[in-house]
Amino acid sequence: MERTDRYWVRDTDLASDGMKRIAWAEQRMPVVGAIRRRFERERPLKGVRVAACLHVTKETAALVRTLVSGGAEVSLCASNPLSTQDDVAAALVEEGVSVYAYRGMSESEYYECIGRALSIRPEITVDDGADLTVTVHKLAHRVQSPELSHVLTGMGDVQLAPEDIRGGTEETTTGVTRLRALEREGRLLYPIIAVNDSPTKSLFDNPLGTGQSTIDAIMRSTGVLLAGKRFVVFGYGRVGSGIAARARGMGAEVIVVEVNPVRALMAAMEGYRVMGSKDAAKTGDIFVTATGNIGVIRREHMELMKDGAILANAGHYDVEVSLGDLRSLAESVEEISPSVERFRTKDGRNIYLLAKGRLVNLVAAEGHPSEVMDLSFSLQALSVELLARERERLPSRVLDVPPEVDRAVAELKLDSMGITIDEMTEEQLRYVNEWKLGTS
Ligand SMILES: NC(=O)c1ccc[n+]([C@@H]2O[C@H](COP(=O)([O-])OP(=O)(O)OC[C@H]3O[C@@H](n4cnc5c(N)ncnc54)[C@H](O)[C@@H]3O)[C@@H](O)[C@H]2O)c1
DSSP: OEEOSSEEESOGGGHHHHHHHHHHHHHTOHHHHHHHHHHHHHOTTTTOEEEEEEOOOHHHHHHHHHHHHTTOEEEEEESSTTOOOHHHHHHHHHTTOEEEOOTTOOHHHHHHHHHHHHTTOOSEEEESSSHHHHHHHHHHTTOOOTTHHHHHHHHTTOOOOGGGOOEEEEOSHHHHHHHHHHHHTTOOOSOEEEGGGSHHHHTTIIIIIHHHHHHHHHHHHHOOOOTTOEEEEEOOSHHHHHHHHHHHHTTOEEEEEOSOHHHHHHHHHTTOEEOOHHHHHHHOSEEEEOSSOSSSBOHHHHTTOOTTEEEEEOSSSTTSBOHHHHHHHEEEEEEEETTEEEEEETTSOEEEEEGGGSBHHHHSSOOSOHHHHHHHHHHHHHHHHHHHHOSSOOOSSEEOOOHHHHHHHHHHHHHHTTOOOOOOOHHHHHHHTOSSOOOO
């Protein structure tokens, strides 16, 4: 571990490996590249302090380098203790970014790193899961919480001034859910742009990115044949529907568990078996949670599972599979490989947990493919620009990405793929804006 005031990373000697992988990602992120070239010319973020709490991956590096090209001063901490790519963190340090992230950090180190990222006294926060933003709010509202002592250690003598924060962005569903709860209580202190909710993000990143990378993670860590397996997906939302489609594509028999009747109906009509969680527990071979909820796979399910069942989580936090229940059922736990643990139950079965119940696609694989992060991180870069450029501070609410930004990102992506689309004729434009014309 290497620790200075400006960075905490595993090993700065990994920087050249990291730079090669960042270049690989950037080659596949043409929209972020176009934004970066414009930022280099226009410098819209000149002098703006940005604290970012993101999975430290090669794609995140492409975003950070874009913000820096726009003139921002960036501090970066990890949004998960296990998802940091240490070579990428080292490469960013070499580029002059303050990085506080390494794979395998403890919970106290995780929060201390959030404190270090905040010590830049950010004007804009960029978050994935809302740990950074919620920390700012807990400090400002003087909410007592055990992790804050670590945050304060990380901040040292620095005092935060939330009124100086022009706004923030949020990358994922769980983060937006938390921040909407803060808004409902009337305690949100600055505007948040919900990047997650914009169509160019959630129609692509959530289903396609998580779908592919979750299957990738299961295959990398277990090598099991998916064809013929009973593959249970908990939550048929934006993420779960993508995982289900990819698992079906690999020849698995996919079973969906839902609590929302509309989503359950949709899964059934898209050809999946839909059943209650206890029936699914008896039937399944592989179980993946993607709900954003807590205690989704718990003792009552684990007791019914077959010998050899494999459990993984693709939701944001490691609360979807009840780890306490799994531990209490086990007489022994053995690490089979860095991403696979075997829990031997007292009645003699083996249940395998991947990635310690944390987001499997980032811990046991490399997260979303660069092509899809090109969309999400273009939206992030443009949302940061919007927050920096607004003369009047936006209202302290959870806000949508403006539709024109969404559209611009989609157009740039299509352009990079060599795809042209039609425009409506004058007649069609008039027709779709007309109410008098009907049956003729
Ligand atoms: N792993 C990743 O890279 C990645 C990427 C994007 C989002 N996420 C995370 O994935 C989670 C899901 O995101 P989403 O965008 O699909 O959300 P979503 O709201 O679109 O879908 C969640 C679904 O889970 C269902 N659900 C809730 N509780 C349930 C329960 N107890 N049992 C069964 N189903 C239940 C809901 O009815 C809903 O249909 C969030 O935590 C999000 O932050 C992870």
